[in-house]
Amino acid sequence: DAGVIQSPRHEVTEMGQEVTLRCKPISGHDYLFWYRQTMMRGLELLIYFNNNVPIDDSGMPEDRFSAKMPNASFSTLKIQPSEPRDSAVYFCASSSDWDRVSAKNIQYFGAGTRLSVL
Amino acid sequence: GQQVMQIPQYQHVQEGEDFTTYCNSSTTLSNIQWYKQRPGGHPVFLIQLVKSGEVKKQKRLTFQFGEAKKNSSLHITATQTTDVGTYFCAGLLSGTYKYIFGTGTRLKVLA
Numbered sequence: 001d002a003g004v005i006q007s008p009r010h011e012v013t014e015m016g017q018e019v020t021l022r023c024k025p026i027s028g029h030d031y032l033f034w035y036r037q038t039m040m041r042g043l044e045l046l047i048y049f050n051n052n053v054p055i056d057d058s059g060m061p062e063d064r065f066s067a068k069m070p071n072a073s074f075s076t077l078k079i080q081p082s083e084p085r086d087s088a089v090y091f092c093a094s095s096s097d098w099d100r101v102s103a104k105n106i107q108y109f110g111a112g113t114r115l116s117v118l
Numbered sequence: 119g120q121q122v123m124q125i126p127q128y129q130h131v132q133e134g135e136d137f138t139t140y141c142n143s144s145t146t147l148s149n150i151q152w153y154k155q156r157p158g159g160h161p162v163f164l165i166q167l168v169k170s171g172e173v174k175k176q177k178r179l180t181f182q183f184g185e186a187k188k189n190s191s192l193h194i195t196a197t198q199t200t201d202v203g204t205y206f207c208a209g210l211l212s213g214t215y216k217y218i219f220g221t222g223t224r225l226k227v228l229a
Contacts, residue, residue, distance in 0.1 A: 035219075042219060042220075042221050042222060043161070043206065043219040044219075045217065055215065056214075056215075091160060091161070093161075105166075105210075106163045106166070107151075107161075107163065107208075107217070109161050109162070110160065111160055112160050
């Protein structure tokens with residue numbers, strides 16, 4: 001498997017524009033996570049899905065952020081309108097299952113999308 | 119809200135010296151994972167600890183989970199330049215399917 005694939009790797013946009021980040025999880029993985037990483041706030045969980053259904057979106061900063069998972073092999077994180085404070089590295093991760101004691105809940109991270117909002 | 123703090127935030131060591139990072143949670147954790155992120159890279163899973171007081175070793179790395187399941191540590195013996203990166207702990211909140219990542223410790227190894 002190629003691992004978790006994210007696109008684009010880098011995105012530079014102007015304030016007010018819509019930004020869409022994409023993620024393809026590892027085939028067969030039932031859980032998908034979106035994280036944001038900044039120097040100030042570290043690695044924050046934004047939202048996670050189980051079997052394409054959003055389970056916990058309490059980390060989504062505000063209504064400008066939305067995430068979808070239309071099928072098991074694709075997810076998007078959209079920011080509309082974007083603001084300079086959204087500049088960060090956004091990671092997508094997936095895991096095969098959820099078991100407190102097994103290795104099934106290891107999260108495999110994609111390479112990330114570095115977003116710069118000017 | 120729930121927080122997972124790590125200390126130190128940064129650590130510079132000479133190659134061959136030991137290194138330890140500590141992870142502390144404000145709440146009891148179901149389990150804890152450790153990840154390593156190389157500069158410019160993404161977090162990569164290292165290990166998972168589940169039981170109270172558990173100790174696991176991976177070559178020069180020793181991981182420990184506290185008795186109260188609220189703290190953990192990672193110790194590297196005789197650091198090498200390949201150990202450079204940021205080490206994160208991630209705690210699974212009891213009763214949830216949510217991992218909270220620690221603030222991370224950035225390790226720099228001087229040759």
